[in-house]
Amino acid sequence: MTDAQPDHPPVCDFRSDTVTRPTPAMRQAMAEAVVGDDVLGDDPTVLELQEEVARLLGTEAALFVPTGSQGNQIAAHIHARPGQEIACGANAHTYDWEMAGLAAISGLQARTLPAELGRIDIDAAREALHPAGGHRPACLLLTTENTHNFHGGAVVPLEHLQALRAVASDVGARVHLDGARLWNAAVASGVSLADYAATADSVMVCLSKGLGAPIGSVLCGTSAFIEEAHDVRKMLGGGMRQVGVLAAPGLIAVRDQRERLVDDHARAARLAEGFQQAEGIELPYGTPETNIVFVRAAGREAKQLEGALAEAGVLAFATGPDVLRFVTHYDVDDAMVERAIEAFLAAV
Ligand SMILES: Cc1ncc(COP(=O)(O)O)c(C=O)c1O
Secondary structure: OOOOOOOOOEEEEEEOOOOOOOOOHHHHHHHHOOOOOOHOOHHHHHHHHHHHHHHHHHOOOOEEEOOOHHHHHHHHHHHHHOOOOOEEEEOHHHHOOOOOHHHHHHHOOEEEEEEEEEEOHHHHHHHHEEOOOOOOOEEEEEEEOOHHHOOOOOOOOOOHHHHHHHHHHHOOOOOEEOOEEEEEHHHOOOOOOOHHHEEEEEEEEEEOOOOOOOEEEEEEEEHHHHHHHHHHHHOOOOOOOOHHHHHHHHHHHHHHHHOOOOHHHHHHHHHHHOOOOOOOOOOOOOOOOOOOEEEEEEOOOOOHHHHHHHOOEEOOOEEEEEEEEOOOOOOOOHHHHHHHHOOOOOOO
């Protein structure tokens, strides 16, 4: 724990990097934020955040949205029409974890493609993306994800994203990048946020994950795209009023919290190393590159392990019959990592 958190619970919470609480500096910034009606475009703190994130990602414009899911869904709604397809990796967050929003909100059929360590197969993308014709609907939208949450926080290499982009461009397809943890990818790889962003027509980044803001994501793209996104956000009930109180901690997140993600990555690597001391333990996605560790305990029920760990004050997330996910973040320190390793070794 980097800052004193008065209400911090006496548990080590590795369920997600979304569990972080706002830092004292964030809470103060919330109290002091200058605000206006953001639906009317009048909130100076929101405008400052949008400009800052657009500058970081090298896009023309940006829009503050309440959640990453909403950002992804707005992008899909703009880039494709009902009755068309969207191509994405088989374990993409936007397909697997957003309540079938692609179908329910935008009338899209998802075409999932093989993707190892978050890298969507290039030949499969080439085959999937095409205009409408004969009996087949148009599939002119590809969603990439970096880092890839359900592939162990894997960093998708820039060259791979560029190759996918080229395949999409060949048929006039658009690309949306789900960059909920693009900050982690940039810190781990040394590739700039702007270089990653240049591989897509729109990018969504989250403030509320490793960067520790209490809420919020930012959708980035061209000015025309963001103008449309403003209207779709309103349609989805995401038009917010004096929301500078929530953009203020987001500004602190993007300005002060990015560099420290290396600590989260080092702690994830330590967790993985510690877990492997037990017999029969496998890391399905290999040694973590960023802040997410998946661990398979063959022959053990993940739900039962999750319960045993919770009794020891360590919270993790069972993601499969025998697989647990641990995520490191701002509210996890070295002592908690050691406690988690100890509890895991005792439980398996
Ligand atoms: C890769 C990815 N995309 C999108 C989201 C959605 O973010 P939110 O929970 O803010 O809707 C998440 C959430 O964990 C995520 O991991």
